Amino acid sequence: MASKANLPKSGAISKGYNFASNWEQNTPLTEQQQAAIATLSHSVAERPFPPNLGQDRTGHQNALSVSTKDSSFGSEHSVAIEAVLVNTNQFYKWFTDLEAALKSETEEKYRHYVDTLTERIQTCDGILGQVDDTLDLFNELQLQHQAVATKTKTLHDACDRLLIEKQRLIEFSEALRSKLNYFDELENIATNFYSANMNVLNENFLPLLKRLDDCISYVESNPQYAESSVYLLKFRQLQSRALGMIRSHVLSVLKGASSQVQAAIRSSGGSKASVSEGVEASVIYVRFKAAASELKPVLEEIESRSSRKEYTQILAECHKLYCEQRLSLVRGIVHQRISEFAKKEALPSLTRSGCAYLMQVCQLEHQLFDHFFPSSAEDVSSLAPLIDPLSTYLYDTLRPKLIHETNVDFLCELVDILKVEVLGEQLSRRSESLAGLRPTLERILADVHERLTFRARTHIRDEIANYFPLDEDLDYPAKLERSVADNLETTSQADENLVFKTWYPPLEKTISCLSKLYRCLEPGVFTGLAQEVVEVCSTSIQKASKLIARRSSPMDGQLFLIKNLLILREQIAPFDIEFSVTHKELDFSHLLEHLRRILRGQASLFDWSRSTSLARTLSPRVLESQIDAKKELEKSLKTTCEEFIMSVTKLVVDPMLSFVTKVTAVKVAMSSGSQNQKAESVMAKPLKDQAFATPDKVAELVQKVAAAIQQELPIVMTKMKLYLQNPSTRTILFKPIKTNIMEAHVQVQSLLKAEYSPEEIQGIINMPSIQELQAQLDNLL
Structure with missing residues (x-):
């Protein structure tokens, strides 16, 4: 029978389990710790029974035999406590002992675990102490390493700086050497150039010359170097010798x-x-x-x-x-x-x-x-x-x-x-x-x-300005008549030459001169010459027309002038130039008046600030005048054509124009209310009773005009055809003549209708109608 002291207690067991459970929850173990506990458990799994429980208690046959297995450590480890209980008191005692034993057993296990952990903690503390010492040593070592690394880096930096400095010095030395090479070349080049066998054909001459040029260029671009001017002078002397x-x-x-x-x-x-x-x-x-x-x-x-x-x-x-x-x-x-x-x-x-x-x-x-x-x-x-x-x-x-x-x-x-x-x-x-x-x-x-x-x-x-015309040059219209006759006998190829023969010689020479000079002279020079020759030619033709008018008739002179001026205008049209020239001349006409004012004391000779000063007095005026020969030609042609138109108009309808003029004068006098009684008695008469305006007088002037239209006007048209070969030109020139003739007839008819009876108009005067007159004039063209 086991002793009471060794019997486990059930309450202790329960507390032990609670403690173990709380322990497990509060202090979870790592896998390594659990592995260590498992190893310890294996080492203490088999234990001997306590002495009081290991004895054979078979002597009490009537007693209650109780076997108890403790399964606290698993199925593999069990504690069997066997006892023979006689009475209840022994049972309780046995149970108390058993509970105490179990409690002790349970606590033993944890105490053992605690001891193990304590040992391990101590071991760990020792290790941690060693680790701390090691860490201190490591920190010290690290500090030493940092110091060594710092010194090493400083050494490396110093080495790098030294290498850079060395390289810089090497480069500087090389640069200095390269620069000094230009100066050192002086002696070498001079020796070669002054050698006896050096000439242009020598194979070293051109390379040396090129090197000399490089040296001169370098020294010229670096005048800051010491004695550069001296070296440059010597280099140039060598270059001059080489050149x-x-x-x-x-x-x-x-x-x-x-x-x-x-x-x-x-x-x-x-x-x-x-x-x-x-x-x-x-x-x-x-x-x-x-x-x-x-x-x-x-x-x-x-x-x-x-x-x-x-x-x-x-x-x-x-x-x-x-x-x-x-x-x-x-x-x-x-x-x-x-x-x-x-x-x-x-x-x-x-x-x-x-x-x-x-x-x-x-x-x-x-x-x-x-x-x-x-x-x-x-x-x-x-x-x-x-x-x-x-x-x-x-x-x-x-x-x-x-x-x-x-x-x-x-x-x-x-x-x-x-x-x-x-x-x-x-x-x-x-x-x-x-x-x-x-x-x-x-x-x-x-x-x-x-x-x-x-x-x-x-x-x-x-040949043009001072041309003296011959008799044959002024033999108009006979010259044109001979030309027409010759033209009928010649071929068409010679027609142009015959036409040129009818031109006035200065006109032909003018056109020929312009044609030759147009492409030979500069535009400015040709323009001046063209203006001059056209002006001179026009003047020469006008002089010839006056001579022809005195020699033949005024109409021949007019038609001659129109013919040649038209040819001149037509021939100069293709020349793409301006026939205007600006002439500048100095005018001193105001000088005399200024000198008179100075002599009279009205102006000062030395007053330089006023307009009457000597400088202004003696300064000429620049007068500009622009002469356009082409416009002057057009003006002369227009004037001549108007004179010819008026002369032909007067030749045909001059009686009608005189009659209209007299009638107009009478009417003006009647409207003015003259005080002269004789004039009043004259003006009081009807127009047909005036002496110049009787039906017979009017019939006489109408017959004169009709005769002139039938006789004189055809002669004029024949001359126009002789002088002006172009029908359109004749039409243009005859159109105002026709208009003037018809206008004169219209005015006379208006007067007749107003002042004369129909019987007088038809029976005595017998003036043709405007339609008949127009048809008659149209037939002349």
Whole structure:
């Protein structure tokens, strides 16, 4: 039987379970802790029974045997307490002991667990202490590491700075070295240039020259460097020496080439002035190109550097040397050829041949120049020292001939050759190679224009303004009648020439002059000449019409003037110019009045602030006057036509016009109420009772007018047809005559109806009706 002290208590067990449950809820274990507890449970699963429970109590046979298994630790671990209970007291005691034992057993398990946890906590505390120590050591180590890293970074930064500084110093050293190289090159270049074997043909000459140019450019762009001006001066001295060597070399080669060409010419049996045309191209151009071909590399090198002032100068000198040598070769040949043209040909053909030959020479010279100076060939001025003297030979040959040329036709032909054929066609097709000739050709053309203008003014003065008409020029209308007769016998092709023969000679010369000069002179010059010649021609025609009027009849003079003025107006219409010219002249007419005022003391001679000052007094007035020859021509034509219309009208209906005038005067006198009794008695009579207005008198004047219409008017129309071949012109001119005749008849008929009886009108006067008169006049056209 177990002792009471060892018996578990049921209340203790219950509390133990409650504690364990609360413990599990309040302090949940991690998986690692649960694994540790499971390991401890396995290690204490098998335990020995307590001594008091392990004895065999089989001696009490009548007692109650109780077996109790404790399953608190699972099915695998159980506690069997067996006891023999005799009475209730023993049972309660046994139960109390059992409960105490169970309680103790349960607490033991948790105490063991607590102890285990305590040990582990202690272990953990020890470990945490070690960890804290380790962390302290780690923190210290980390601080040391940071200090080391900081020192390392500082060291690295210092190294980087040193490397950068080293690189910068290296670059500075290299830059300094590269800059010093330009200055150090002075000695090297000077040594080479002053060496005895250095010349332009040396393979090192051009590279050294280029290096010298680079050094000069660098020193020029950096004047802030010490002694840069000294080095620049020395570099320029070397450059001048090198360029001088180039100039001497070019001159030597060109002279050598010229000597070879001259020797070839002499060997061909001629001289420079007499070389044949076939030999000219092969010797003067081909041989020269071959002889001077060694200059091409040097000249191209100079042209490539022509942007620099020094090389521009040496290139210009080379151009000059080249042109001088070429001129010495071709001068004599060109002069000889032009002289030969001048001996054999007239002025127009000489101009054409000379220009063609010069263009050929100029083109060949341009091609040769382009071979040596390809980049300078486009500049016309480069070849001017050669082309200008050659073209001057032609100018000097043509100039004396132009001065003595009086034929306007020849001068117009020269203008056409120079302006159309040479400058217009040839130079436009080959403008680049022949551009050097243009100034000389334009100068020749300007001289031709000047000479043509002078001769045209002389022609206008002598042949038109001062024309003295011959008898046959004034033999009108007989001249026209002969022309009509000749026209009937000739063919239509000669009709135009016959028409021109009927023109007044100054008119024909005017139109011919304008036609020739229109395309030969500048518009401004031609306008002045056209205005002058039209004005002079119109004046000459008017003078001739007056002579014809005195010689033949006034009507012939009027129709002559109308005919020629109409032709002149018609012929100048195609010229697209203004026939107006503004003339300016100085007027000193006010000067005398100012001087009189000064002498009278009314004005001061030295009063510069007033209008009467000496400066204003002596200042002329500029008077402008505009003369329009075409308008003056129209005005003269209109005036002449009006005079002719009035003369024909008066010739036909003058009796009617006188009658109407007298009737009008009588009526005006009657309306004015004159005080003269005699006049009153006269005016009181009816119109038909007046002496000039009796039916017989009126019938007489009507018959005179009818006779004039039937006899005089056809003669007028015949003359109009003779002078004016254009029917429309005659119609226009006759229309106002017809209107005037009919208007006179209408006025007379109105007076007759008002003042005379029908019997007097029809029986005595017998005036034709307006319809009959109109039909009669229409038949005259």
